[in-house]
Amino acid sequence: MDVQLLTFIIVGASFALYIAIAIWARAGSTTDFYVAGGGVPPVMNGMATAADWMSAASFISMAGLISFMGYDGAVYLMGWTGGYVLLALCLAPYLRKFGKFTVPDFIGDRYYSQTARTVAVFCAIFVCFTYVAGQMRGVGVVFSRFLEVDIVTGVVIGMAIVFFYTVLGGMKGITYTQVAQYCVLIFAYLVPCVFISMMVTGHILPQTAFGATLADGSGIYMLDKLDQLSVDLGFTEYTNGSKSTIDVFFITFALMVGTAGLPHVIVRFFTVPKVRDARKSAGWALLFIAILYTTAPALASFGRVNMIETINGPDMAGTEISERPEWIRNWEKTGLITINDKNNDGKMYYSAGKASDPASANEVDVDRDIMVLANPEIANLPAWVIALVAAGGVAAALSTSAGLLLVISTSVSHDLLKRNFAPNITDKAELFYARLAAGVAIVIAGYFGINPPGFVAQVVAFAFGLAASSFFPAIIMGIFSKRMNGKGAISGMIAGIAFTAAYIIYFKFVNPAANTPDNWWFGISPEGIGTMGMMVNFVVAFVVFKMTGEAPQEIQDMVESIRFPKGAGEASGH
Amino acid sequence: MAFKNDDDKAAYWKENLSLLAKLLVVWFVVSFGAGILFVDALNEIRFFGFKLGFWFAQQGSIYVFVVLIFVYMAKMNALDKKYGVDEE
Numbered sequence: 001m002d003v004q005l006l007t008f009i010i011v012g013a014s015f016a017l018y019i020a021i022a023i024w025a026r027a028g029s030t031t032d033f034y035v036a037g038g039g040v041p042p043v044m045n046g047m048a049t050a051a052d053w054m055s056a057a058s059f060i061s062m063a064g065l066i067s068f069m070g071y072d073g074a075v076y077l078m079g080w081t082g083g084y085v086l087l088a089l090c091l092a093p094y095l096r097k098f099g100k101f102t103v104p105d106f107i108g109d110r111y112y113s114q115t116a117r118t119v120a121v122f123c124a125i126f127v128c129f130t131y132v133a134g135q136m137r138g139v140g141v142v143f144s145r146f147l148e149v150d151i152v153t154g155v156v157i158g159m160a161i162v163f164f165y166t167v168l169g170g171m172k173g174i175t176y177t178q179v180a181q182y183c184v185l186i187f188a189y190l191v192p193c194v195f196i197s198m199m200v201t202g203h204i205l206p207q208t209a210f211g212a213t214l215a216d217g218s219g220i221y222m223l224d225k226l227d228q229l230s231v232d233l234g235f236t237e238y239t240n241g242s243k244s245t246i247d248v249f250f251i252t253f254a255l256m257v258g259t260a261g262l263p264h265v266i267v268r269f270f271t272v273p274k275v276r277d278a279r280k281s282a283g284w285a286l287l288f289i290a291i292l293y294t295t296a297p298a299l300a301s302f303g304r305v306n307m308i309e310t311i312n313g314p315d316m317a318g319t320e321i322s323e324r325p326e327w328i329r330n331w332e333k334t335g336l337i338t339i340n341d342k343n344n345d346g347k348m349y350y351s352a353g354k355a356s357d358p359a360s361a362n363e364v365d366v367d368r369d370i371m372v373l374a375n376p377e378i379a380n381l382p383a384w385v386i387a388l389v390a391a392g393g394v395a396a397a398l399s400t401s402a403g404l405l406l407v408i409s410t411s412v413s414h415d416l417l418k419r420n421f422a423p424n425i426t427d428k429a430e431l432f433y434a435r436l437a438a439g440v441a442i443v444i445a446g447y448f449g450i451n452p453p454g455f456v457a458q459v460v461a462f463a464f465g466l467a468a469s470s471f472f473p474a475i476i477m478g479i480f481s482k483r484m485n486g487k488g489a490i491s492g493m494i495a496g497i498a499f500t501a502a503y504i505i506y507f508k509f510v511n512p513a514a515n516t517p518d519n520w521w522f523g524i525s526p527e528g529i530g531t532m533g534m535m536v537n538f539v540v541a542f543v544v545f546k547m548t549g550e551a552p553q554e555i556q557d558m559v560e561s562i563r564f565p566k567g568a569g570e571a572s573g574h
Numbered sequence: 575m576a577f578k579n580d581d582d583k584a585a586y587w588k589e590n591l592s593l594l595a596k597l598l599v600v601w602f603v604v605s606f607g608a609g610i611l612f613v614d615a616l617n618e619i620r621f622f623g624f625k626l627g628f629w630f631a632q633q634g635s636i637y638v639f640v641v642l643i644f645v646y647m648a649k650m651n652a653l654d655k656k657y658g659v660d661e662e
Binding site for chain 2: 066071073074077078081082084085086088089090093207208210211212213221222223224239240245248249252253274275276279280282283286287290293294297560563564565566567568
């Protein structure tokens with residue numbers, strides 16, 4: 001059977017599974033729709049959180065990024081896992097005890113202010129939209145490559161599936177679908193990687209394989225060989241990065257804090273029955289995430305070696321373009337690999353620099369995003385493995401989109417409509433508006449997926465920077481400083497987000513030519529500026545707080561009551 | 575009031591914060607310390623086929639993160655019981 005037919009069957013089967021689960025887990029009330037009735041067991045919630053969290057960026061792009069960045073790729077590995085420690089220790093249990101549906105609920109109640117709630121709602125909607133556009137794009141890329149439909153059709157199919165189970169099932173439908181999606185995506189990620197590990201080093205576990213010696217009997221460590229190859233071809237050593245230490249530090253910190261402040265991640269901890277379940281669920285979530293995140297760097301290094309050897313040949317002198325392998329031809333069609341035979345010797349040769357630059361010896365440009373999807377083909381794995389990877393990529397993108405869309409619809413129907421405009425709305429009407437909002441949000445997200453505003457990675461950096469500089473400090477102060485007042489927190493959020501957004505917009509959109517380390521403040525790139533935005537938020541909040549007096553007594557009592565687990569009821573909207 | 579008295583409440587919160595501080599120090603040391611600030615020094619040390627700093631940055635820190643959360647969970651559950659503020 002050919003790859004395309006197998007891909008149709010495997011991706012189609014996974015879709016059928018998601019739809020079946022959605023029908024089984026329909027939502028009957030707003031509690032079902034917003035927080036899955038608050039009755040999800042912690043292990044399952046951990047798995048759903050992991051699927052929610054691991055997006056098209058984690059599944060498709062991350063290993064590719066690491067593959068090209070070497071050591072510097074650690075910013076993503078540590079940044080996107082370390083945030084869970086902050087989340088589990090400093091946020092999740094307290095927010096669960098607080099027991100409302102959304103992050104804006106907490107901000108609004110804790111800072112006794114409709115303004116604070118509204119600012120939080122707009123931050124949440126903005127963060128989620130920037131993030132979800134990238135997911136839809138990921139679905140489009142997978143469909144266009146493996147099913148050979150165009151990106152628009154791919155996005156529309158993806159939208160239709162997500163629409164079906166988000167609108168029907170809400171959080172309940174999403175949670176149980178995400179459990180299935182986690183299983184699909186982790187299996188799809190591990191299978192090819194285990195195959196490749198065994199081929200290259202003879203180890204089954206990718207985590208140990210990339211620190212092992214090569215299976216060719218030379219006794220050379222895999223990473224030493226990769227370092228040597230990188231230097232020979234004009235790159236920096238693979239295990240040493242090229243970013244400055246301060247930039248690596250700030251980016252990692254911004255990603256960690258951003259992770260802990262992302263509304264679609266935080267809301268997962270409202271779905272478990274108890275405070276102790278929130279703690280446990282965070283642990284399981286990180287464990288499930290760690291399985292993929294510790295595999296990714298192995299995949300990245302193997303992929304890099306395989307790619308270089310395939311293009312340059314065993315003697316590192318280049319290979320005949322006319323005899324190039326099938327996977328290169330396939331990806332050339334999508335425009336993600338380009339070959340430019342500059343010296344007209346009929347051979348292709350890969351090295352540092354751009355293929356379009358006459359001064360560089362490099363003749364092949366390879367897009368980072370294709371590494372995970374192309375890896376099984378590069379390593380000549382069986383067709384069903386390639387089909388499985390396609391299903392995994394789609395699962396990762398769909399699960400994350402659904403989680404984000406739910407936050408958007410909740411923000412609109414619950415935080416804006418019920419809390420601001422129509423407080424007397426019935427549960428049934430609120431549920432209707434939640435579904436309507438989810439539907440509208442999917443259409444908008446689909447539009448951005450087809451017409452993406454800039455590159456996916458840039459947009460995602462934006463979401464993290466904004467979450468780091470707005471929500472995280474406001475929530476942390478809300479829990480750990482009972483005297484912090486509303487004026488302080490609101491000024492902090494506005495200052496933090498304005499500072500971060502201005503820096504990112506200037507370097508990414510207004511003046512991209514100036515986006516070099518020489519022009520950055522203290523050498524901090526736009527990806528890492530959220531860390532500084534967070535500090536701005538804390539400082540401004542503290543200064544304003546000192547000038548305006550402490551929070552009212554009943555708020556201080558409320559803060560004290562969320563600091564211990566006893567008496568946590570199920571999450572409610574009232 | 576869930577606590578027997580205000581002293582208990584203050585003591586519970588103090589123990590909670592001191593546990594948090596300890597765990598966050600470990601969190602910082604393995605990631606920002608071993609993986610970023612001291613990565614070059616640790617890279618002089620070999621750990622199987624890895625340079626040690628590189629291993630912390632791309633593997634070790636993640637393992638420690640997982641352990642930290644489960645340690646926190648166990649310690650907090652014990653602390654809740656000790657002060658009678660658990661959910662059972």
